[in-house]
Amino acid sequence: MSLHIYNTLTRSKQRFEPLVAGRVGMYVCGVTVYDHCHVGHARVMVAFDVIYRWLMQLGFDVSYVRNFTDVDDKIIRRANELNVDCKALTDEMISAFYTDMDALNCLRPTSEPRATEHMPEMIGMIEKLVDKGLAYVADNGDVAYAVRKFDGYGKLSGKKIDELESGSRVDVDEAKRDPLDFVLWKQAKPDEPAWDSPWGKGRPGWHIECSAMSCTQLGATFDIHGGGMDLKFPHHENEIAQSEGANGKPFAKVWVHNGFVNINQEKMSKSLGNFFTVCEVLKKFQPEVLRMFILGTHYRSPLDFSDQALETARHGLDRLYETKRRLASLCEEKGVRSEEHAYALRFANAMNDDFNTPEALAVLFDLARSINRALDQGEDVSGIAGDFGTLNGLLGITQQDAENWFQSDDDLDVALIESLIAERNEARKQRDFGRADAVREQLAQMNVILEDGPHGTSWKLK
């Protein structure tokens, strides 16, 4: 089957056809860099990383753009709290962001624009909106978007302006002509970062940056726009209003939104304070475990976070690594090649069906079993072994050396372990199983599990 993607705009799965044959433009809303990212952010990054990888696998030349919001109320507030300037804060957080993303094995997008580096584009777009009568300068000097002037407002989130208004709990800003209007440009306040503009010194509103940067880098109309579910409204709705209003052309063709990460069935979020940062999680689990955990659920479904769920993901990964380890010892001898692609085909069908990673993982597990079975029976696995590595790579898992995966720990005395194993094997040779078991028990105390195989004894950490 060909690639089908669920489009929030049409609320249906549709066959994906790029605007320009062979090329895909994809914009994903990144993070506001005022704090470390948490598991919810990690999910977006991993979800779109997999999408990016799969699009490339399909042969598309992908322009993947993901922004950094580096000017914003929260950044200003946090910088003030820490008594540093905004730039220092955002630089630090961007660097931390990269540390996390690299650990999670997320490929770098082709472009990562920062809001502060695109002031002229934003200002230009706001000017266009003002010229067209879609935006106005309010009494307090802010520039606001007149939502009711834009016809399609609400088409993405399925909201109707009047219903929004009745349910609105927004504090009514007196300067706005309509409570739903949103700010494009804010007048500068003392001691805040500010830029010159036709409306005086100020800074952009949140939504305009994504419109300006996506259109600048990908054109007025592009293929895919993504982000977390919570950005659907108002952020993405406003982006549409801005971009289509200014350009007079359709904005993104396909809208992709990933589901939340929950804790105890409740959304993980900064405001609820129930979040875990990526680096916290990585203190307890290897990065691939987090990635595996995320891939185990379809990107649009809610994902419940818990240590137990991570533990389960780790065990699943162990299983794949066991197969990788067996193949690794094999490859050293004669190498493997791939001839038969039944599994690769199943995998492709899964991924083409709206990036169904749980299904794709199931294929991987089936493939692992098939390889193990063949290996157990001494059969040739050269026909399918190559695919195992390839498919794992497409999901970005099982990328470490297998031996290392099972044995990695910071303070591990490998020499001691190996001498104990030698000691035990000597005992086994003497058929002194009491002593052999005692040594094994001693190793078990160190969390070391032994596996006696035809080619000797291997070990791993519990």
Next chain:
RNA sequence: GGCAGGGUGGCCAAGUGGUAAGGCGGAGGUCUGCAAAACCUCCAUCGCGGGUUCGAUUCCCGCCCCUGCCUCCA
């Protein structure tokens, strides 16, 4: 209140108009000195009630429950 998305085995999680992938976990077995790993076998009728259909978990209607968005939020 409006809108959106869900309720599948002990847990997690896919999926399909013709009696349900995969992972974790559990039970038994093969292998092993014993283990471990691997392999084999087994462990669900899909929230409730109707309807359409030869046949529904999958389509329709009603109900119950959960979550999210409607405010900054991935």
